Structures are given as C-alpha cells and as structure tokens.
Amino acid sequence: MDYVIEMLDVSKKFGNFYANDRITLQLEKGEIHALLGENGAGKSTLMNVLFGLYQPDGGEIRVRGEKVAITDPNVANDLGIGMVHQHFMLVENLTVTENIILGSEPTKSGMLNIKDSAKKVAEISKAYGLDVDPHAKIEDISVGMQQRVEILKTLYRGADILIFDEPTASLTPQEIEELLNIMRKLVAEGKSIIIITHKLQEIMSVSNKVTVIRKGKGIGTVITAETNPEELATLMVGRQVTFKTEKGPSNPTEEVLKVEDLVVNDYRGVAKLKGLNLSVRRGEIVGIAGIDGNGQSELIEAITGLTKVKSGKVLINSVDVTNKKPRKITETGIGHIPQDRHKHGLILDFSVGYNAALQSYYHEPFSKKGIMNYKEVNEKAKSLIEEFDVRTQGVDELARALSGGNQQKLIIGREILRNPDLLIAALPTRGLDVGAIEFIHRRLIEQRDSGKAVLLITFELDEVMNVSDRISVIYDGTIVGTVTPQETNEQALGLMMAGHSKDAVSKEQIAARKDGDEHHVE
Amino acid sequence: MNIMSNKMINILVPVISIILGLLVGAVVMLISDYNPVTGYIALWNGIFGDSYVIGETIRQISPYILAGLAVAFAFRTGLFNIGVEGQLIVGWFAAAYVGMAFELPKIIHLPLALLAAAVAGALWGLIPGILKATLKVHEVIVTIMMNYIALHVVNALIKTISGGGFKTDRIHETASLRSEFLSNLTDYSTLHYGIFVALAMVVVMWFILEKTKSGYELKSVGFNENASQYAGMNVNKNIILAMVISGAFAGLGGAMEALGTFGNMSSMGGFTGIGFDGIAVALLGANTPLGVIFGATLFGSLKYGANNMPNAAGIPVEIVSIIIALVIFFVACGYIIRVGLIRLRNKKEAK
Numbered sequence: 021m022d023y024v025i026e027m028l029d030v031s032k033k034f035g036n037f038y039a040n041d042r043i044t045l046q047l048e049k050g051e052i053h054a055l056l057g058e059n060g061a062g063k064s065t066l067m068n069v070l071f072g073l074y075q076p077d078g079g080e081i082r083v084r085g086e087k088v089a090i091t092d093p094n095v096a097n098d099l100g101i102g103m104v105h106q107h108f109m110l111v112e113n114l115t116v117t118e119n120i121i122l123g124s125e126p127t128k129s130g131m132l133n134i135k136d137s138a139k140k141v142a143e144i145s146k147a148y149g150l151d152v153d154p155h156a157k158i159e160d161i162s163v164g165m166q167q168r169v170e171i172l173k174t175l176y177r178g179a180d181i182l183i184f185d186e187p188t189a190s191l192t193p194q195e196i197e198e199l200l201n202i203m204r205k206l207v208a209e210g211k212s213i214i215i216i217t218h219k220l221q222e223i224m225s226v227s228n229k230v231t232v233i234r235k236g237k238g239i240g241t242v243i244t245a246e247t248n249p250e251e252l253a254t255l256m257v258g259r260q261v262t263f264k265t266e267k268g269p270s271n272p273t274e275e276v277l278k279v280e281d282l283v284v285n286d287y288r289g290v291a292k293l294k295g296l297n298l299s300v301r302r303g304e305i306v307g308i309a310g311i312d313g314n315g316q317s318e319l320i321e322a323i324t325g326l327t328k329v330k331s332g333k334v335l336i337n338s339v340d341v342t343n344k345k346p347r348k349i350t351e352t353g354i355g356h357i358p359q360d361r362h363k364h365g366l367i368l369d370f371s372v373g374y375n376a377a378l379q380s381y382y383h384e385p386f387s388k389k390g391i392m393n394y395k396e397v398n399e400k401a402k403s404l405i406e407e408f409d410v411r412t413q414g415v416d417e418l419a420r421a422l423s424g425g426n427q428q429k430l431i432i433g434r435e436i437l438r439n440p441d442l443l444i445a446a447l448p449t450r451g452l453d454v455g456a457i458e459f460i461h462r463r464l465i466e467q468r469d470s471g472k473a474v475l476l477i478t479f480e481l482d483e484v485m486n487v488s489d490r491i492s493v494i495y496d497g498t499i500v501g502t503v504t505p506q507e508t509n510e511q512a513l514g515l516m517m518a519g520h521s522k523d524a525v526s527k528e529q530i531a532a533r534k535d536g537d538e539h540h541v542e
Numbered sequence: 543m544n545i546m547s548n549k550m551i552n553i554l555v556p557v558i559s560i561i562l563g564l565l566v567g568a569v570v571m572l573i574s575d576y577n578p579v580t581g582y583i584a585l586w587n588g589i590f591g592d593s594y595v596i597g598e599t600i601r602q603i604s605p606y607i608l609a610g611l612a613v614a615f616a617f618r619t620g621l622f623n624i625g626v627e628g629q630l631i632v633g634w635f636a637a638a639y640v641g642m643a644f645e646l647p648k649i650i651h652l653p654l655a656l657l658a659a660a661v662a663g664a665l666w667g668l669i670p671g672i673l674k675a676t677l678k679v680h681e682v683i684v685t686i687m688m689n690y691i692a693l694h695v696v697n698a699l700i701k702t703i704s705g706g707g708f709k710t711d712r713i714h715e716t717a718s719l720r721s722e723f724l725s726n727l728t729d730y731s732t733l734h735y736g737i738f739v740a741l742a743m744v745v746v747m748w749f750i751l752e753k754t755k756s757g758y759e760l761k762s763v764g765f766n767e768n769a770s771q772y773a774g775m776n777v778n779k780n781i782i783l784a785m786v787i788s789g790a791f792a793g794l795g796g797a798m799e800a801l802g803t804f805g806n807m808s809s810m811g812g813f814t815g816i817g818f819d820g821i822a823v824a825l826l827g828a829n830t831p832l833g834v835i836f837g838a839t840l841f842g843s844l845k846y847g848a849n850n851m852p853n854a855a856g857i858p859v860e861i862v863s864i865i866i867a868l869v870i871f872f873v874a875c876g877y878i879i880r881v882g883l884i885r886l887r888n889k890k891e892a893k
Contacts, residue, residue: 326772347774356772364772369765374758378773387755 023085024049024181024212025070025101030079032065039065042079043238045214045231047181052203052213054227054244056220056256058453060423062236063216067183070214071103072096083181099181102174106186108166110158117141117154120173144175149205164195171202182206184215188222189451192311193481193514200226218256218453220249221482232256257455265461268469270489272301275338276353276442276473277323282332284318292318294497295332300442305464305474307488309481311517315497316477317359320446323475324356325349337441350379355440357431359447359477365431366419373415376401376434400437408433409459425456432463443467446477461487481510495519551883555876556836562879563869570864571857580855581865588850589843595850597728600737601803603842605630607740608795609820610827610834611747612663612788617829618751619784620764625670625685626792627817628692629663631810633793635696636662637800638807639703641713651716656739656797663793664786666692671785675778681785689813697809709808719802734802741835743791748831750787760784792817819845826873844869 025047032040039062047053057063068074070081072090080087083099090096096103110119117138126133141154150168158166167187174182184203188196203213203226217223223230224244232239232255239255254260279298286292293315300306310316321327323334325346334342336352350356358364366375377386377397385396398415405412408429412422419427428448435443445464449457464487467474478484484491485505492502493516501522503512515525568578589599609626616623623629637659644651670684700710719734727733751757763770763780771777795816800807823841827833844866851862 324772345774346771350774358772363766363768365769367762367765367769370762374762377758378762378769381758382755387758390755391753392755392758 022049023047024083025214026082026085027066027070028080028082030066030069030076030081032062032069032074033077038236040069040076040233041236041238043233043236044079044241045238046241047212047214048228049212050207050210051228052207052215052226054223054230055214055216055233056218056223056230056252057233058218058256058455059425059451061233061256063233064185066233067103067185067214067216070096071101071183097177097179100179101181101183102177102179103183104167104170104174104185104187106189108170110166110169112159113157115155115157116152116161116169116172119158119169120176124177141172141176144172148175148202148209150202162195164191164198167191167195167199168202171206180210181212182214184213184217186216186218186451188217188219192479196222220252220454223252224249234258253454256453265458265465265486267465267487270304270468272304272489273471275299275301276336277475278333278335278338279319279323280333280335282319282322282334283330284315284322284327285330286318291330292497293322293332296494296498298492298499300473300475302441302471302473303468304489305468305476305487307484307491308475308477308494309484309491309513309517310479310494312479314494314517316446316494318497319494320356320359320444320477323349323444324354353441355435355438355443357428357435357443357445357448359450361424361427361431366427368418368420370419371416372405372410372412372419372422372430373398373401375419375430376404376415379434379438404430404433404437407437408463425452428452428456428460432460436463436467440472442473442475444475444477447479448476449478449480449483457483481513484513485510493517493522501525551880551887554883555880556873558879558883559873559876560840560869563872564865566872567865567868570861570868574861576855576857576861581851581857584851584854584857585844585847585865587854588847590847591850592729593727594729594731595846597724597731597733599843599846600728601731601733602846603838604734604736604740604802605795605798605816606819606823606838606842607737607834608743608791608798609816610823610838611740611743611831612792612795612817613820613824614827614829614831614834615747615751615791616784616788617824618764619760619780619788620767621674621781621784621788622682623667623670623685623785623788623792624682624821625667625688625789625817626795626820627813627815628685628689629666629789629792630796630814630817631689631692631696632666633659633663633796634800634807635699635710635796636793637717637797638710638713639699641717641801642711642806644717645714646716648716651714652719652801655713655717655801656794659793659797659800660790661793663796664790667785667787667789667792668782671782674785675781689817693810693813696807700807700809710806712805713801717801718805719798720805732803734798736798736802739794740798740838743794744831744835747791747834751831756780756783792820795820822870822874826870840870840873 023046027043027045029042029044030040031038031042043066055063065074069076072092072095081090088099117134120141121137126137138154145152150172152165152168152172187199191199200222207213215227227244229241229243230252231241234256277300279296282293282296283291284293296319308316318327322329325344329342333340336354339352341349341352362368367378380386385393387393401415410426410429410433412426448460464474464476476487488505490502490504492499493513495517496519500519501516503522512525516522564582571578571581588595590596609630612626613623637655640655640658646654666688670681670688673679673684674681704710719736721735724733725731751761759775759780760783763775763777767777819841823834823837826837826840848862848866851857852859
C-alpha cells in the first residue's frame with residue numbers, strides 16, 4: 021500500500037492526561053481521509069502533532085515511507101504538509117497575494133516582487149478551480165473565499181498533503197458544497213487530504229475512509245462506502261444516537277412574541293431590518309432560516325434590547341418592550357442563548373459557578389442587600405451541572421477550561437432554569453458534536469412541550485427542518501415567507517434564503533416535480 | 543510523588559527573584575568599585591537595623607499599599623488607572639486643607655479629613671471614568687493628563703491659601719494620624735496610624751471584589767463588557783464606579799502624607815512617584831489585595847532602606863537606584879523563574 025502519511029501508535033499526553041493514546045492513522049495517496057471524533061476527543065491534538073506544533077510522547081510518524089521527526093511547522097512545510105486552520109490566519113487589510121507570500125516574500129534586487137507572485141497565485145487558483153482574485157483585499161471577500169485563500173497558501177508553498185481543521189464550521193450551505201467540490205478536485209490532481217470534522221453528512225459525501233477517535237483512543241478506520249451515518253455516530257459517541265429528533269406535533273396557544281414592522285439601522289444608518297414581522301406562540305418552535313448577515317443578529321438584539329429600534333414594535337406577552345433596557349426585557353420572560361458564546365454568553369475568566377449566576381446574581385437568594393451569597397450561587401450551579409450534564413471538574417473551574425459543548429450546556433441550563441416564556445436560541449449547536457446537538461435539541465423541544473415559546477435562529481438547514489414547527493425565512497431584513505417543515509424541503513428553503521418569495525418557490529417546485537423528481541432529496 | 547508542590551513554588555519564586563536581583567546588584571557594585579557586602583549590610587540596617595528604621599519603613603509602606611490597591615482595583619475591573627499619582631496629590635491636598643481649616647473634635651475631624659481625601663481622589667477618577675464610559679476616550683490618556691492638572695492646580699491652590707507661600711499651614715492635632723504610642727514604640731520614628739488605614743483598605747478591596755454584588759458586576763465588566771451587557775448590567779455605570787473606587791484608594795494614599803508623615807503639603811516641583819510606583823506594586827502583587835501588601839512592603843522597604851546605603855557604605859545614590867531597580871526587575875520577571883522551576887520539577891519527576 022502506498023501511504024503518504026503513517027502515524028503509528030502516536031501518543032501525546034498533557035500532564036497525566038492522554039490526549040492521544042496510541043492512535044494510528046494511515047493516509048493513502050490521493051484519498052480524502054476523515055478524522056472523526058467528538059469535541060475534545062483529541063483530533064486537533066493529533067493533527068497538531070503531525071503539523072509539528074506538539075511533539076509526540078510515543079509512536080512514530082512516517083511520511084512517504086520514511087520515519088521523520090516533525091519538530092516544528094517549518095519541517096512539516098518542507099515535507100509538503102499544509103494545514104488549513106479553523107480560524108483563518110490572514111491579515112485583513114492586505115490583498116490575497118500579499119497574504120499568501122507573507123513570510124517568504126520574493127524580492128527582485130531588494131524590492132518586493134508581487135507581480136510574479138500574483139501571477140503564480142492566479143495560475144494555482146485556476147488549476148484547482150478556486151476562483152480567487154489575487155488582488156482582492158481579505159476584508160472585502162466572504163468567509164468562504166478567505167478559506168480558499170488559506171488553501172491557496174498551502175498549495176503555493178508546495179503542499180501535497182492538506183489538513184483541514186473543521187473547515188465547514190463557519191460556511192453557508194452553498195459554500196460547504198463548493199468546498200467539497202474543491203476537495204474532490206484537489207485529490208483528482210494528486211493531492212491527499214485529511215479532514216477533521218464531526219459532521220457526518222460531509223464525511224459521507226466526500227471522504228474515502230474514516231478514522232474514528234473517542235476520548236483520545238483510536239476506535240478504528242472504516243471505508244466510507246461500507247458504512248453509514250448511524251454507524252459512524254455510534255462509533256464516535258460510543259452509544260446509539262438519534263438523528264431525527266423525536267417530537268410530537270406542536271400545540272401552539274397564545275402569542276408570546278410579536279414583532280411588528282420592525283426597522284433597525286446599523287451604526288452607519290444602513291437599514292438592517294426593513295419592516296420585519298414575526299410571531300411566536302406558546303408551545304411552538306419557530307425557526308429563522310437564512311444566510312448569515314440578513315438581519316438575524318439585529319433581530320435578536322432588537323428583541324432583547326441590545327440595539328435601538330428605529331420604528332416598529334416588539335411585544336412580549338402583549339407588553340410593549342420596544343427599546344426597553346435589556347434587563348427589563350429579560351425580566352419580562354426572555355431567555356437568550358447568544359450566538360457567540362465566548363463573546364456574549366459567558367465570562368470566560370469567571371468560574372462555572374459565577375457564570376451560572378450571570379442572569380440571576382442580583383436576585384435573592386444569590387445576593388441580598390448588595391452582598392453576594394456565593395454558597396447559594398454554587399449550590400444552584402451544582403444542580404445545573406447535574407441536570408444539564410455539564411462535564412466540569414467543579415463549580416470553581418474557569419468557564420474557559422470547558423469544551424465548547426459543555427460551555428453551551430452551561431448557558432442553556434442557565435437560561436432554561438430561569439423558566440422564561442420565550443427562549444431565543446441563536447446558533448445553539450454551532451461547532452458541537454452530534455451527542456451535544458442531540459442533547460440541545462431535546463432540551464429545546466422539552467421547552468416547547470412544557471408550553472414555552474422557542475425562537476431558533478440557525479444557518480443549518482437540517483437543524484431548522486428537524487427542530488422547528490414553523491420556519492420563517494429571513495432575507496435582506498424581512499421575512500420572505502413562513503412555512504412548515506412538512507410542506508417544504510431543503511431545496512425550497514435554499515431558494516427562499518436567496519430571496520425568492522414563497523409563492524415563486526412553490527411554483528418552481530411544482531414545475532420541478534413535473535420534470536421528474538430529481539430535485540427531491542432524502 | 544511531588545518533589546516541589548505548587549505552593550512551594552509560589553514561595554520560592556519571589557525569594558529566588560530577590561536573591562538574583564541582589565546578586566546582579568552586587569556585580570554592579572563590584573564593577574563600580576564598591577564593596578557589595580558593606581552595601582547590603584547598610585541596606586539591611588536601613589530596613590531592619592533598629593526599631594526606629596523599622597518604624598520608618600512601615601510608615602513608608604502605607605502610601606504604597608494604597609497606591610497599589612488603587613491600581614490593582616482598576617486592573618481587576620479592566621481599567622488601567624495611570625492617574626493614581628494625580629488622585630493621590632488631590633487627596634493629599636484635600637486632607638491637608640480639611641486638617642488645617644476646621645477645628646473639630648478628633649472623632650469627627652480625622653474621619654472627615656480622610657473622607658475628604660478619598661472624595662477628592664474619587665472625583666479625580668470620576669472624570670476619566672465618565673469620559674471612558676460615555677465617549678470611549680481611553681482612560682490612560684485622560685489619567686496621564688489629569689496627573690499634570692492635579693500637580694499644577696494643587697500648587698496654585700497652596701499658593702492661594704497660604705497667601706503666596708509654598709506650603710500649607712500645619713494641620714490641627716485633631717486631624718492627625720500621628721501616634722505617640724507608635725512613635726515611642728519605634729524609638730521616636732514618624733510611624734503613624736496610617737498603616738492601619740491602609741490595611742483596613744486591603745480588607746475593603748477584598749470585600750468589595752469578592753463579597754459584594756457590585757464586585758461581581760465590576761469584575762464581570764472588566765473581563766467581558768459584551769457578555770456583561772448581554773446579562774443586563776449597566777456597563778457604563780460600572781466603568782465609572784471602578785474609576786471612582788480606585789481614585790478613592792489613591793486619595794487616601796495622599797491622606798497618609800498629609801495627616802501622618804508631613805502634617806501639611808508643600809508645593810511640588812514634580813510628581814511624588816508613589817502613584818507610578820503603585821503600578822509596579824499592583825503588578826508585583828498580581829493585583830490581589832494580599833499581593834499588594836507584599837509588593838508595597840518590597841517597594842517601601844527598598845526605598846526607605848536604600849537611604850542608608852550612601853551614608854553607611856558610601857555608595858552613590860545613582861548606584862543605589864540601579865540596585866533597587868534590579869531587585870524589582872527580577873521580581874517582576876518571576877514568571878521566567880517559575881517556568882524554570884516547573885521544568886526542573888518535571889525533569890526530576892521524569893527520572
């Protein structure tokens with residue numbers, strides 16, 4: 021067998037904790053090899069060992085059959101290994117070409133020679149169908165494009181083994197499809213790829229083989245064609261996982277949230293919401309589907325009082341809360357799971373206990389006459405940890421030290437235990453693995469079943485289809501249509517997200533069905 | 543088995559840092575042809591030599607504690623208060639003025655003078671706090687400028703109230719922190735009750751941060767303004783409050799000088815330096831209340847004890863300043879020593 025990379029029984033420990041315990045991964049030339057595991061299973065550690073960022077404590081690494089010691093990333097580069105990081109490492113106000121040559125700038129008699137580099141960048145871009153403008157500034161191009169610049173960077177430096185670390189985490193569905201095509205093209209041209217992910221759909225669609233790791237141990241390698249998402253999920257989590265979230269029919273009653281003709285401007289005075297209308301009732305989950313940047317953030321911030329409303333109204337339980345103070349609105353009965361848990365959801369340098377009290381610290385029994393009662397705070401946190409299965413060493417551990425999934429469980433627990441009439445969940449499962457996603461979806465549905473209203477904002481089509489009772493599609497600051505998951509499909513939603521009206525889409529759907537059912541997936 | 547526990551490392555780090563600083567200081571003395579042994583004996587005697595110098599050393603530590611608390615408190619709430627110097631100067635003046643201008647029974651007069659100092663410092667912190675909260679003007683710029691304003695405004699005020707003179711009248715005995723008891727105990731040093739005020743403020747800072755609701759909010763805003771706003775806290779109010787409390791600590795530092803050490807205020811050609819040293823005191827103490835005591839003790843002792851080096855060992859003031867700076871430099875580099883110790887431990891464990 022012709023392996024370009026062999027990691028044999030590689031171990032890496034931090035203190036007494038084995039992040040990688042004798043893991044074996046063999047990458048064939050020209051294949052896409054997925055590395056699958058839950059958050060914190062040790063995927064990134066393993067790849068950082070391969071890329072020279074960590075030194076292994078055991079096992080050996082062979083590149084093209086030869087045993088090597090990858091002491092730092094430069095050695096990895098020289099061996100033709102390139103890494104596309106999850107968080108891009110690009111200088112925002114430089115051009116694509118400038119970013120690519122950064123660190124190895126070619127000079128001609130002492131002067132920067134950017135012309136030849138730009139030409140070379142354009143050539144590589146064309147060869148792999150990347151379609152990147154070498155002269156565009158990074159700040160002006162989309163996230164998907166920026167990722168292609170990262171890919172170009174590795175190719176420009178001569179990589180023929182590419183590692184992708186969670187490449188689809190911040191992409192829209194369309195961008196994900198394009199990325200997968202680029203990967204197929206790369207391997208067709210003889211490159212080899214390792215993709216770190218916990219998204220099973222992508223693995224099934226693009227990879228040749230899957231190596232699964234769980235809690236630092238290698239579970240095994242399977243051939244993608246011989247497996248299915250259910251089996252992979254079971255391998256990854258170590259137990260059966262349900263995909264299709266189980267839920268009964270919804271039973272909506274009175275209206276909790278009513279948004280009327282809402283107009284919100286950003287700081288430059290540009291309208292981000294242009295007369296948006298929305299309604300969420302008790303006992304239902306309303307999903308807001310849409311591509312990032314169509315007004316989702318502004319909608320949440322307007323409802324929760326974090327941004328000024330220019331005109332229109334927000335009513336909670338028929339009480340007008342438009343432009344009220346955030347705390348006042350929160351007290352009206354809103355729980356909010358913010359989309360950016362690090363920036364908005366948690367104080368990372370506070371302990372788990374302190375964070376659990378972030379929305380209730382000013383109430384008795386947590387504080388009385390200005391004096392905190394941290395004993396009560398920590399007691400409450402302990403029951404939250406228990407009830408929401410937050411894996412932590414204890415209430416005194418810093419929130420920073422928790423994995424993403426556990427941070428999210430902490431936030432969700434905090435918001436749900438306040439017993440809000442309306443729960444706003446913005447991208448609640450972003451970056452989480454299937455186990456955690458399942459848990460969070462179940463909690464949202466429990467809220468609904470106990471007669472609460474849930475507003476779910478997500479960029480994931482399958483999430484919005486699986487969890488919502490009604491789906492309102494947001495485009496350019498307005499709701500272009502509201503549908504039920506039963507009467508629509510991902511194609512139709514995708515079209516509406518691109519700005520087509522509900523009626524136009526249903527006409528196209530009918531036409532498409534007449535053409536034969538090829539548009540209908542799943 | 544743990545050869546070196548973390549606790550032991552915590553104690554070892556400052557000790558090794560000070561020893562290293564002293565060693566390099568010794569080299570400096572050797573190069574400049576002075577005897578390091580006599581030099582350090584003079585330093586030692588200058589700090590601990592007899593009860594008189596011990597009294598003076600403790601007296602010197604008090605304003606350092608308060609300046610350190612002021613900086614540390616601001617740091618803990620996400621602000622960089624470089625204006626401690628100016629807040630201390632206005633506090634000094636306010637205490638000196640209240641001390642001389644009123645005649646009241648001690649039980650009212652002394653607390654009133656202390657309160658005046660705290661309020662003056664708080665007001666001096668309020669201005670940068672408001673500018674930061676409402677107009678997003680960086681507090682570093684404003685506080686630096688407020689230092690100059692404090693210096694010259696106070697000089698002008700001294701001139702005005704003393705009728706063209708260069709110092710204020712002495713405060714009345716009823717406003718004084720001076721203590722015959724402490725003075726007698728330490729061979730007639732100028733040690734005064736201020737050290738108890740400073741230590742009480744250490745407890746106050748700890749209490750505010752660790753026990754009160756405000757402390758929870760202040761720290762929260764300091765760590766993450768966005769999440770605090772999402773949690774419904776009034777971010778602007780907390781920024782202003784943090785600067786006010788920080789300024790009050792600094793103002794009390796000024797009261798130490800007005801009501802304890804000097805008993806008046808003379809117009810100044812330049813800054814006292816205590817406020818700026820407070821930044822180092824706070825950082826040496828990792829911005830914790832207890833750590834500030836440690837930092838202030840180190841600073842106060844070295845500053846006061848060093849006075850003895852020129853007299854007793856004939857070492858010029860300039861060399862002395864270098865040696866003091868070296869010791870502080872090495873203490874500040876404690877991180878490197880810590881990493882070294884941990885490596886050493888891991889190596890031993892591996893064997």
